[in-house]
Amino acid sequence: MRVIEDVIIIGSGPAWHTAAIYAARANLNPLMFEWFLAWWVAAGWQLTTTTEVENFPWFVSIGWPELMMKMREQSIHAGTKIETRTVDKVDLQSTPFKVIVGDVVHETNTIILATGATAKRLGLPGEEIYRQRGISACAVCDGWLPFFRNKHLIVIGWGDTACEEASFLTKFASKVTMLVRKDALRASKAMQQRVFDNQKIEILRNTEGEEIIGDEKMMTGIVIKNNQTNEEMTLEAGGLFYGIGHTPNTGFLDGQIELDETGYVITKPGTTVTNVAGFFAAGDVQDKKYRQAVTSAGTWCMAAMDAEHYIVSKH
Numbered sequence: 001m002r003v004i005e006d007v008i009i010i011g012s013g014p015a016w017h018t019a020a021i022y023a024a025r026a027n028l029n030p031l032m033f034e035w036f037l038a039w040w041v042a043a044g045w046q047l048t049t050t051t052e053v054e055n056f057p058w059f060v061s062i063g064w065p066e067l068m069m070k071m072r073e074q075s076i077h078a079g080t081k082i083e084t085r086t087v088d089k090v091d092l093q094s095t096p097f098k099v100i101v102g103d104v105v106h107e108t109n110t111i112i113l114a115t116g117a118t119a120k121r122l123g124l125p126g127e128e129i130y131r132q133r134g135i136s137a138c139a140v141c142d143g144w145l146p147f148f149r150n151k152h153l154i155v156i157g158w159g160d161t162a163c164e165e166a167s168f169l170t171k172f173a174s175k176v177t178m179l180v181r182k183d184a185l186r187a188s189k190a191m192q193q194r195v196f197d198n199q200k201i202e203i204l205r206n207t208e209g210e211e212i213i214g215d216e217k218m219m220t221g222i223v224i225k226n227n228q229t230n231e232e233m234t235l236e237a238g239g240l241f242y243g244i245g246h247t248p249n250t251g252f253l254d255g256q257i258e259l260d261e262t263g264y265v266i267t268k269p270g271t272t273v274t275n276v277a278g279f280f281a282a283g284d285v286q287d288k289k290y291r292q293a294v295t296s297a298g299t300w301c302m303a304a305m306d307a308e309h310y311i312v313s314k315h
Contacts, residue, residue, distance in 0.1 A: 002107070003106075003107070004096050004107045004108065004109060005029070005030075005031050005106060005107065005108040005109070006023075006028040006029055006030070006108070006109055006110065006311060007023050007028045007029075007030045007031070007108060007109070007110045007111070007112060007304075007307050007311075008030070008031050008032070008033065008097075008099050008106060008108040008110075008111050008112070009023070009030050009031070009032040009033070009080075009111075009112045009114060010032075010033050010087050010090075010099070010111065010112070010113055010114060010115060011033075011034070011113060011114025011115040011116060011249075011283075011285070018071075018298075018300040018301050018304070019112050019114060019282075019300035019301070019303050019304045020032050020075040020078065020080040020304075021074055021075055021078045021080070021304075022300075022301050022304030022305060022308075023080070023112070023304040023307065023308070024075070024078035024079040024080045025078055025079075026304065026305075026308045028304075028307070028308060028311065029079065029081070030079075030080050030081070030112075031080075031081045031083070031106065031108070032075070032080055032081065032082045032083070033083050033084075033085055033086070033087050033099070033101060034082060034083070034084050034085075083101070085101050085102065086101070087099055087100070087101055087252065088100050088101060088102065088252065089252050089254060090111065090252070090253065090256065091256075092111075092256045092257070092276050092279060093256070095109070095278065096108055096109050097109075097110075097111055097278065097279070099111065109278060109311055109314070110278045110279070110280065110307045110310055110311060111278070111279050111280070112272075112280045112281075112282075112300070112303045112304065112307055113250075113257075113265065113279070113280065113281040113282075113285055114281075114282070114283050114285065114300060114303075115248075115249035115250065115285050116248075116249055116283060116284040116285055117246040117247060117248040117249060117264070117284040117285060117288075118246060118247050118249060119137030119138070119242060119245075119246050120137075120242065120244045120245050120246060120247055121137070121242055121244075122156065122209060122242070122244070124209050124210065124211060124212055125210075125211040125212065126211050126212030126213060126214065126219075127212055129212075129214070129216070130212050130214050130218070130219040130240075133214070133217065133218050133219060134147075134212075134214065134218050134219025134220075134238065134239050134240060135212065135219060135239070135240045135241075135242075136239065136240070136241050136242075137241065137242045138241075139155075139164075139165040139166075139168045139169050139241050139243075140168060142241075143165075143168055143169045143171075143172055143173075143241070144171075144172050147218070147238070147239075148169075148172060148173065148238060148239045149172045149173075150172070150173070150174050151173055151174060151237070151238025151239055152173065152174055152175045152176075152177065152235070152236060152237045152238060153169050153173040153175070153176050153177070153237060153238060153239045153240070153241065154176075154177050154178075154179060154209075154222055154235065154237045154239065154240045154241070155169065155176060155177070155178045155179070155240075155241045155242075155243050156178075156179045156209055156240065156241070156242055156243060156244060157178070157179075157180075157242065157243030157244045157245075158178075158180045158181065158182060158184075158185050158186045158187070159185070159186045159187050159243070159244075159245070160187045160188055160191050161243045161244070161245055162178060162180075162185075162187070162243030162244070163178075163185065163187040163191040163192065163194065163195045163243075164191070164243070165241050165243040166178050166195060166198075166201050166243070167194055167195060167198060167201070169241065170198055170200040170201060173200065173239075174200075175200055175201075175202065176200055176201045176202070177201075177202045177203075177204060177235065177237070178195070178201060178202070178203045178204065179204055179207045179208065179209055179224060180203055180204065180205050180206070180207065181206065181207065181208050181227065182205070182206065183205050183206055184205070185203075204224065206226055206227050206228045207224050207225070207226055207227070208224065208225055208227055209222050209223070209224055209240075210222075210223040210224060210225050210232065211223040212240060213234070218238075219237070219238070219239065219240060220236065220237070220238075221234050221235055221236045221237050222234070222235050222237055222240060245262075246284070246288070247263065248262070248263045248264045248265070248284070248285050248286075248288075249285060250263050250264070250265060250285060251263075256276065257274050257275065257276055257279060257281070258274065258275040262288070264285065264286050264287075264288050265281040265285050265286040266286070267280075267281055267282070267286050271302065271306060272286075272299060272300075272302050272303040272306050273306060277310070278307075278310055280303040280306050280307055280310075281303070282299030282300050282302060282303040283299055283300055286299075287299065
């Protein structure tokens with residue numbers, strides 16, 4: 001029997017679950033595909049770069065696996081069908097849309113995209129060992145945590161993101177050192193000046209990270225190299241923050257949706273509507289500015305409501 005879903009949700013995280021809850025409560029019987037990983041990793045996606053979550057409403061402090069578990073349970077309770085499988089591709093050339101998962105083709109009237117964005121890393125030796133044990137890709141998420149306070153912290157990056165991370169971290173760190181691989185910053189003039197004026201920020205130019213070191217429990221420092229002189233030295237540090245940007249998880253769309261120059265989905269301002277009718281996007285996959293769990297969840301409430309209105313308008 002041919003089954004056409006009202007809505008299929010693709011992705012993970014707070015946005016994903018919020019959309020599922022609202023869609024289920026609107027009797028849209030959503031089918032959700034979460035990444036084919038252990039679901040507690042898949043469901044968190046960008047939240048897996050943090051440890052404790054203390055900036056999400058209703059919880060004074062909660063670990064990201066517990067937060068994701070509670071959201072997932074609520075999605076299922078509301079009536080969402082969840083499959084832990086990775087979507088290989090979508091076909092948006094005709095309606096109903098086709099969502100291809102392995103050798104199975106699912107048809108749907110609408111799609112809500114919640115695939116988020118992945119923080120860029122450098123793959124330095126020691127990175128996997130000390131991920132979540134001194135290494136982060138989000139200063140706002142983690143910088144205030146107790147084990148980063150009053151410590152020397154490292155920021156790798158040279159653009160606006162790195163400057164913002166470094167400036168934020170000075171509220172908690174004893175000192176912040178920026179590793180800039182070129183002779184100059186790439187950030188806006190105003191952002192550069194903010195960094196130059198902050199006495200707690202040191203900038204090492206023409207400098208790159210070589211290896212992250214630690215005591216097998218926590219990161220304790222980083223080996224750096226001057227790419228002009230090849231001189232190496234070790235900096236003691238209590239944390240490392242990557243500020244080299246994010247990559248939106250949109251590659252599998254194969255150019256069927258309008259994207260900006262960096263790969264983020266373009267949506268109509270104030271909505272989650274894309275250039276393809278019936279295809280909606282919100283959260284980190286279209287938000288390059290805020291990238292917070294709570295803003296992501298809010299826009300996915302909008303996506304579910306936009307999908308519901310679209311379906312109703314077609315009947």
